[in-house]
Amino acid sequence: MSAQRSFTFLVNPASGGGAAPEAVVPVARLLREAGATVDVTYSPGPRSMPGLVTAAVERGDVVVSVGGDGMLSSLAGEVSAAGGTLAVLPAGRGNDFARMLGLPGTPEDLAALLLSGSTCRVDLLCASFPGVPPREVAGSVYCGVDARAAELVDGAHRLPRRLQYPYAAVRALLTYAPARYLLSVDGEERELEAATVVVANSAYYGKGMRIAPPASVTDGLLDVVVIEAASKAALVRSLPKVYDGGHVDLPEVTVLRGRRVELRADPSRAAGPGVPVGGDGEPLGTLPPLAGDPLVVEVRPAAVSVVC
Structure with a gap:
């Protein structure tokens, strides 16, 4: 340039x-x-x-x-x-x-x-709820406890900026209730009980948490990180591992890869009316129920030119 x-x-x-x-x-x-x-x-x-x-x-x-x-x-x-x-x-x-x-x-x-x-072309995510116009997201779409943490960050303005995300993450983990997810990655379907599901384009979210260590914004693939239901104490203890990506080695964490992800969920009675969904710090809605049409997240390879 x-x-x-x-x-x-x-x-x-x-x-x-x-x-x-x-x-x-x-x-x-x-x-x-x-x-x-x-x-x-x-x-x-x-x-x-x-x-x-x-x-x-x-x-x-x-x-x-x-x-x-x-x-x-x-x-x-x-x-x-x-x-x-x-x-x-x-x-x-x-x-x-x-x-x-x-x-x-x-x-x-x-x-x-x-x-x-120079410029490089990077991938974007496209998130589509049933009956709603698609929405592009650059970094990640996440459901469950992570979306709850993002909501809490917005209410943590009185804390120093460096403490806002850790505070919100711990508080969300201590109050979470797992949900029953129906997850499909490139047509391969699985049902599981989980605290959170992250569909990642970027490796990072939550102010430096390395949630999806293998993720690349130029590979045309989505990294799907599933953190299955565990005790609240175990989840809080494992939180520091997310900053260096070490959480992916834990038995309750599964990493999948693909180009199209479909998500539905039924919350537990303790979780409230629906499983929240966020994208890059913004609330996107709630997951459709298991019996409904899914939230669809797809990758748009090389979608936009970025100065890098």
Whole structure:
């Protein structure tokens, strides 16, 4: 990329507890000093995203997501559909997709990457609930205790940022109730009792948890991590292993791979009305029941061009 490339920064002002607007300033300044054209827009909400992305791509701009994984996911599908190029300025609580891409952390290094970095094509996930338009997700779709933990993170703003995810994970594990899942991976079906099921494109989620160690965003495959029902104490004790990927060696953990995943679940009586589903830090809904049509998660290989 040359210094003359132009950029549209789309900023989620709420990301990172309000850190995103501050994060964009030094990077935008460095790009302008290098001769690049930079437009900064503070996102008025998801309904405005398609129009903003289309206009930016038609101008030939690289679309820069400024925020967390949820902001990135909301843009990735739109940039893909418009045939544009996406870049990431991580400014959220988790920043796990940026971690997966190995992006630098300083404004100077990020600006240099935007100016001269190459592009690569990465996979996306497409999650489809029955009767609902499909939704693209960049990192992972997860069901059960992990989705509950993500909900708890949103209510943990008073804690220091480094403690928010560990706190939410432990609290969710201590209050979880397993569900009965019907899981199909490329047509191979199994029924099991589990605490959580993660359909991963990226290896990381939950602010650095290496939930799917073999996962690659360029291999055209999904890594499905199933953590079967175990005692709450055992799950809490095993939590540190998730940070280095050591949990996959535990007997209650199964890792599957495929291109199409179907999911249904019936919660236990203690779990409430449904099994929650999340994607990249955002709530997506609840799993359909065992007798219903499934949630379908498919991989979209090489779906979007990203500055990497």
